[in-house]
Amino acid sequence: MLVVILAVVAVLALLGLVHRWLWVRLVRDTTRAGGAARRAGTVLAFALPVLSLAAVVGGHAGAPFWLQRVVAWPGFLWLAVLLYLTLAMLPAEPVRHVWLRRLSRDTAGAAPEPVGAAGPGAPGSGARPPSREGAVAGTAPRAAAPAAGTPAAPAGPEADPAPGASEAAPAPGGPEADLAPAGPAAASAPAGPEAASAPGGPAAASASGVCEGASAPGGPEAVLAPGGPEAARASGGPEAALAPASPEAVLAPGGPEAASGPEAPEGAPGGGLPRRVFVARVLGGAAVAAAGVTVGGGAYGVLRGPRVKRVRVPLARLPRAAHGFRIAVVSDVHLGPILGRAHTRRVVETVNRTQPDLIAVVGDLVDGSVHDLGPAAEPLRELRARHGSFFVTGNHEYFSGAQQWVDHVRELGLVPLENARRELPHFDLAGVNDVQGEKEGKGPDFQAALGDRDRSRTSVLLAHQPVVIHDAVRHGVDLQLSGHTHGGQLWPGNYVAELANPTVAGLERYGDTQLYVSRGAGAWGPPVRVGAPSDITVVELASYHT
Structure with missing residues (x-):
């Protein structure tokens, strides 16, 4: 316990x-x-x-x-x-x-490089970092001064400041800063109309070296900020507003803020x-979705009703006159709270359409009492076969009271075989109680069912559980018909069923005895079958003497 x-x-x-x-x-x-x-x-x-x-x-x-x-x-x-x-x-x-x-790896690899990351002094930039002295003074390195007495170059149209240049070009720092040359980069850059028309004047249109010198907005603080002017511009403030933006930043969707702002939150594609x-x-x-489709299809298979399966079984001692004898095997209907009268009617109609010679109901007909399920079992009264319908108990009959069901199926026209045998014209039909009955002192008794029979006659045994096959072999049974396993019912349940049963489904031979196990006509528990469709098997006996 x-x-x-x-x-x-x-x-x-x-x-x-x-x-x-x-x-x-x-x-x-x-x-x-x-x-x-x-x-x-x-x-x-x-x-x-x-x-x-x-x-x-x-x-x-x-x-x-x-x-x-x-x-x-x-x-x-x-x-x-x-x-x-x-x-x-x-x-x-x-x-x-x-x-x-x-x-995560793709997102990290796709992170854009900050604008201006390759600033002055970076590998491949082609520019030298400004000296500390020049940065602090707010001036760029000076070009070579003209010789004394040499007149200054005339100021042509190219030298005329563009409109707005007086506001954009000068850098804070006083007259000295205004008069300081802009360094080699500025001196070598053409100052034609293109420069004049650029927003902010020549200082804004010139190369990045201009920003390193006197014309860098924000003065020395911008130059000394970690990361260069770009870092100062990213930090916000007046200097950021005056700093020229790169073309990539200006053209980026959302403006400079979208291009150089913080990384977007983690997101899905x-x-x-x-x-x-x-x-x-x-x-x-x-x-x-996969579970829903699987369960839905399996439930439809059960509620639709069992399909007919036909199996031919040759028996060595079967006389020629019995060749082609058909037995409809019905197992594991499991009438209960889910499968009721409508399901019983589907089973009965399917069986009758096969026009069998004999009907064998091999246990687990119900999951409940006669009081609750008697009306659901009522259509069994309509079963039709030339040699009648026979019944043996399964383990589930003992859960609700086997004797009440033995008595009730007799009223419905079925013949219970409680460790008993019937001699039919061409073979013996025997039936034993289920092993679950041992707890009530009414388990299988092979001696009572088969002990005194004529062994020269073919014998067919009805037994709910396949595990009694070895007793059947010892008593010289030719064919045992069983159920109980449901074929596993729900894949991968068939692998579990193999651990407890010699045969899970189908026909197998044990010595001189053959065992056929039906998957059943209903379902226990979930009204679902996956990989083990419900069936009613028509076993056709064949004689070697034909």
Whole structure:
């Protein structure tokens, strides 16, 4: 008992951790704190697991059937969605990590170099940094003075200051600064009409060396500021307003501020969202869509009804007269809070269309009491077969009371085989109780069902669980028909089912005995099947003597 309690606690703890992780990835990482979406997601993160727990234990706890039906649909469906959400989000974790790293690297690599970063003295700039003396004095290095007595060069039209030059060209610092030559860069630059027409006059239109000398707005402070005049201009203030902007800054969308301003906040491509939110929404949305499509398709397959599957089984001792004998195998219908009377009718109509010689219902017909599910089972009365319909118990019949269902299916026209055998014209048909009945002292009894039979006759055994195949081999059974596994029902559940069953689905041979396992005509828990479609199998017996 202690082991069971510890196992239940471990499972609940694991489910709690999974729900917490999914809430972080699908709700917290994708929504705004305090927003309506965050609140709604948090409420669902608590409500859905509670509904699932209520759906699983409701019937065993004796909850009213109407309440079981209310919680069954959302509770059981959420279990299926939870499975496939988890399977989808697990591989999304490394994708998320790699994507965020790549976005961060791309953003860092694409950061624009600040305007004017390659200033005077920088590699490849082709200009020497101004001397400290020249900077402090507010003057540029002087050109060679003309020889004494040499007349000054005449002032032509090119030397005339452009309109506004008197306001833009002089730099603060007094008459000495006004009269100081602008250095070699200024002397060598042509001062034609192009310079005169430039905004700010020749001083603004000249090369960057001009800004290093007397004409640099802001005086020595601008030159001595770390990063040169550009840094002083970026810092704001009167000097920044007077400093000439580079053509790149002027032409940039948004003006100089957009080109040389601070780096834009971290964002996602094209959406203005933070990168982490963008990535979380893309991956989370893809996972939700994948889980929704998977569960939706699986639910449609169940509610549509089982499809017919046909299997031919050769039997060595089967007489020629029985060649082609058809047995419709129906297992795991699981009538309950979700699958009801309409589903039973779909099963009955499908079986009758195959026109079988015999119908074998091999357990797990119901999940509940006759009181609650008697009306849902009523269409079984319409089953038609030449040699009749037979029934053996499954483990789920014992959860609600097997004997009441044995009595009820007899009223519906089915023949219960409780560790019993029927001699049909060409072979023996035997049935054993499910192993779950051992807890009530009514488990399978192979000696009672097969001990005194004529072993020269072919024998077909109905047993709900495939695990009794080894007992069938010891008693010389030719063919065992079983269910119970659902074929795994929800992929990758088939791998788990393989651990507990010798055969999960289909036909296999064990010595001289063949075992056929049906995937079932319904579903337990979530009304969803993925990778294991529901079926009604028509087994056609074949004789080696034909």
